[in-house]
Amino acid sequence: MERLLVxxxxxxxxxxxxxxxxxxxxxxxxxxxxxxxxxxxxxxxxGRRYAIALPSCTSxxxxxxxxxxxxxxxxxxxxxxxxxxxxxxxxxxGAIPVFADIDSKTWCLSAESFESCITSKTKAVIPVDLxxxxxxxxxxxxxxxxxxxxxxxxxxxxxxxxxxxxQAGGFGDTSVFSFHGSKTLTTGEGGMLLTDREDLYQRVxxxxxxxxxxxxxxxxxxxxxxxxxxxxxxxxxxxAQLERIEELITxxxxxxxxxxxxxxxxxxxxxxxxRLGTKNTYWMITAILDSKYNLKKExxxxxxxxxxxxxxxxxxxxxxxxxxxxxxxxxxxxxxxxISYTLSPYGVNLPSGLYLTQEKVAYVANTLKGILQLxx
Ligand SMILES: Cc1ncc(COP(=O)(O)O)c(C=O)c1O
Numbered sequence: 001m002e003r004l005l006v007x008x009x010x011x012x013x014x015x016x017x018x019x020x021x022x023x024x025x026x027x028x029x030x031x032x033x034x035x036x037x038x039x040x041x042x043x044x045x046x047g048r049r050y051a052i053a054l055p056s057c058t059s060x061x062x063x064x065x066x067x068x069x070x071x072x073x074x075x076x077x078x079x080x081x082x083x084x085x086x087x088x089x090x091x092x093x094g095a096i097p098v099f100a101d102i103d104s105k106t107w108c109l110s111a112e113s114f115e116s117c118i119t120s121k122t123k124a125v126i127p128v129d130l131x132x133x134x135x136x137x138x139x140x141x142x143x144x145x146x147x148x149x150x151x152x153x154x155x156x157x158x159x160x161x162x163x164x165x166x167q168a169g170g171f172g173d174t175s176v177f178s179f180h181g182s183k184t185l186t187t188g189e190g191g192m193l194l195t196d197r198e199d200l201y202q203r204v205x206x207x208x209x210x211x212x213x214x215x216x217x218x219x220x221x222x223x224x225x226x227x228x229x230x231x232x233x234x235x236x237x238x239x240a241q242l243e244r245i246e247e248l249i250t251x252x253x254x255x256x257x258x259x260x261x262x263x264x265x266x267x268x269x270x271x272x273x274x275r276l277g278t279k280n281t282y283w284m285i286t287a288i289l290d291s292k293y294n295l296k297k298e299x300x301x302x303x304x305x306x307x308x309x310x311x312x313x314x315x316x317x318x319x320x321x322x323x324x325x326x327x328x329x330x331x332x333x334x335x336x337x338x339i340s341y342t343l344s345p346y347g348v349n350l351p352s353g354l355y356l357t358q359e360k361v362a363y364v365a366n367t368l369k370g371i372l373q374l375x376x
Pocket of ligand 1 (some may be wrong): 055056057084085128154156157177190
């Protein structure tokens with residue numbers, strides 16, 4: 001069997017046709033044809049008023065923070081378990097990241113830990129819809145509202161997920177998505193910022209276009225800002241993928257169901273959780289081993305690799321990585337975030353690409369079972 005990669009897109013003739021069309025005719029005055037369609041369809045899909053296509057989700061978080069007026073000295077709470085992209089833009093604006101613990105079941109931001117991290121300097125929270133799951137967004141938004149804190153929902157990994165009937169990306173002052181090559185809906189690289197607030201929408205449009213106001217004289221910019229734009233080819237690819245979104249999500253859920261079935265009888269493996277009322281779209285199918293196996297993620301990844309299976313470590317707590325070695329907030333988080341530090345050493349993302357078949361999933365599951373039988 002060929003090497004099983006951890007992720008991989010689903011590209012059909014539709015994607016090839018749309019991108020070919022964009023590269024053939026969408027230039028100069030027609031350059032935004034696909035952006036307009038993609039943004040409109042995306043906003044409708046998520047159920048928000050405005051959507052702005054961007055070069056990445058990282059830029060969407062950066063612009064969200066800027067538009068919300070967050071800057072030097074302000075604190076922004078993020079879960080300790082996430083990709084560094086959720087936290088890096090906090091530094092771009094000169095603010096301070098505060099790392100809160102996660103919930104033991106959803107692996108997303110714990111509402112209790114979030115509330116305990118709030119200080120008079122807290123200006124925003126960035127809950128992350130980790131691996132396609134969702135935190136208790138109702139509770140998080142209530143706490144944020146009570147304390148006057150802005151919410152940026154990081155839905156990078158969760159297109160199509162739902163919490164109590166509301167789509168991922170439907171919460172907060174802004175929400176953000178990633179269309180990186182590993183994502184369920186991909187544009188190669190790319191992102192989207194969504195909001196219902198007219199003021200934030202208008203501000204982001206200016207910030208992402210070198211500070212040009214709609215009525216500015218040509219080349220006579222009102223302020224110094226950023227250049228964050230997606231290309232027509234990416235927007236065309238995104239539109240084609242969005243038109244197939246139900247198929248892509250159904251596939252992800254099917255792949256998860258194959259894993260769940262194949263691993264059901266193995267004791268001491270916890271897969272992604274789906275709470276009643278949440279729809280999980282399982283961006284990364286993840287296994288956390290019971291510590292009784294005495295098999296840490298790095299060792300498991302090496303063993304799977306020998307059998308041609310690519311896997312990835314469950315995110316390390318941000319407070320534990322070299323980038324934050326000397327950060328005072330990381331020191332506090334290392335002492336506080338018991339769940340992050342208990343789960344992370346034993347978690348592995350298994351192959352989750354849209355190319356997978358039931359046979360390939362069975363091969364991964366059987367290999368994993370074999371490894372566990374031999375575990376010390
Ligand atoms: C949770 C999370 N936030 C943000 C990002 C950043 O996305 P991008 O690579 O599009 O900037 C990612 C991407 O992997 C992510 O997983």
